[in-house]
Amino acid sequence: MRKVLFAAIAALFCVAGSTAVLAEDPLKVGFVYIGPVGDHGWTYQHNEGRLAVEQAFGDKVQTTFVEFVPEGQDAERVIRQLAVDGHNLIFTTSFGYMNPTIKVAKNFPDVRFEHCSGYKRADNVSTYLARFYEGRYVIGRIAGAVTKSNTVGYIASFPIPEVVRGINAFTLGLRSVNPDAKVKVVWVSTWFDPGKEGDAAKALIDQGADILVQHTDSPAPLQVAEERGVHAFGQASDMAAFGPNAHLSAIVNNWGPYYVARTQAVMDGTWESGDVWDGIADDMIVMAEFNPNSLPADVIADAEATVEGIRSGAIHPFAGPIMDQEGNEVVAAGENLSDGDLLGMGYYVMGVDGSIPN
């Protein structure tokens, strides 16, 4: 079984490798994905970034991707294989690829590595992540203006700081326009299970939520929202097709500009290791269209103003005063929560129902 698998993987790389001979000495850029490119969410958006690189450089680049790579030992093998095959720049796009990336990078000092969402760096390993929470603050303000039941349903994946930060940013946005509104969170313990996400959506609607937000990857909750006549926001990519009336907007992960810039830097010989955490200001986070059929003009205007405010720095989603659930002040008026505190966030702000599962 192991041998067969190995042969299959080897064959795969032969196919990937054979196409490389055609172009004249292009820069080879590799991508490692956790999910299928067809997930219509996280991996799909990374792949859009890869396509942007191809579009920008044409024959001058040669891109390769390997999808469905489990985190851990397999990841190391795949990353190493890409490096051996002569890739000059390799993007590894899931948190669990952190250690394998660092390990392989040690053996290939001339290859540049870009790891998404990690915190370990090296001379030839950069890290990058998007400030998704900025987008969540914007949709929070929209939800606050639109909700009639003052209850928002939030479908969450796993209780990690990234997800908790999203819930809090959303809640702060929500209550900045509607202090009576509250957020009900349901944890589904998966990033991707359309059926379960849809069921969670139904449960939340049955309990009075008239707006749904999700931090899982499939468009199922949006579809349920459309069917039940409530509103929802897309995740990671524009999901309007699944609920033309329900879809109010979506936070779109826009990796293209960063991938193009980093590829250019390798070509120019200016690439340096660094840590990037970009958001709306750098277009790494883009808002999908604010649905003009479902949103009043003044709400759209406010959402656009919020986006501009975040872009200019006038608005910080985690600006004080911020209270936790017990009413203790965690951020004083006039202060903003630091990036360090944001990265390790492990509590709910006031306005979120329930408690974080451990």
Added chain:
Amino acid sequence: MAAITTIELVLLTVISAATPLLLAATGELVVERSGVLNLGVEGMMLVGAVSAFIVMLTTGSWALGIVAGAAAGVIMSMLFGVLTLFFLANQVASGLALTLFGIGVSSLLGIPFIGLPIDKLPALDLPLLGDIPILGPLIFGQDFLIYFSVLMIVVVHWFLFRTRSGLILRAVGESHDAAHSIGYSVIKIRFLAVMFGGAMAGLGGAFLSLSYTPMWVEQMTAGRGWIALALVVFATWKPGRVLIGAYLFGSVTILQLHLQGLGVQLPAQILSMLPYLVTILVLVLISRNAARVKLSAPGCLGQIFHPHS
């Protein structure tokens, strides 16, 4: 009244959560009763789901979509049948390979269809009856596949325990040598059972992509094929218990989500483990011979049949 409406909505969700499991598990039950263990349910469901979706989207016909889902499942299962019954390949390995193959094929076929929405499989419109308060929408407001899934439990039970053909199928599963020696074609009977299993798994997939979450995304089964496999053992190879098991599992999943929304914290992971725990328990029990007979595990389950030995 509000409480009743909520309960009704919860029950509706439970029914749709249970149906894909029920369809696939019913098929696998018949396959295992004939002595074959097909671990490829997940792969067959995926190919069924993508085929049903593609055909529905291109022809606009629900009926053709459903038929395509079943047909795709049958084709997948025939691959497995040929490998294990004619070439005597190991059933466990072939089944696992079938799942891996199904994941790949469904992803490939589905590439042009990602992100295209369709309407939901409509409920069969039963005038009058559907208007009965509470019970109406629950019992008379469902779509074809939901009725079909329950009907098939009755049919399979009747077939296995009330017909001569069913008796022969069970005999083949209990002792293929004995069945062979009195003149029954073990291979033919098993092949037909495997095809039935494929059709039902394909329908389970079709239910996912046409009704439960009407769309195509890669790997949308998200492990339901494995749960269906577990349910067959959980049910100790009895159709009625498959029905109970599927609905029990559906209820646990849905109730857990509702309880969270109400602020009750339950360890979700433990609840999701439940069907597998029971499966392991049953597997441990049947490793004792006496219990094996009592729990009605087919005697030749997973064993290769050599026709001339």
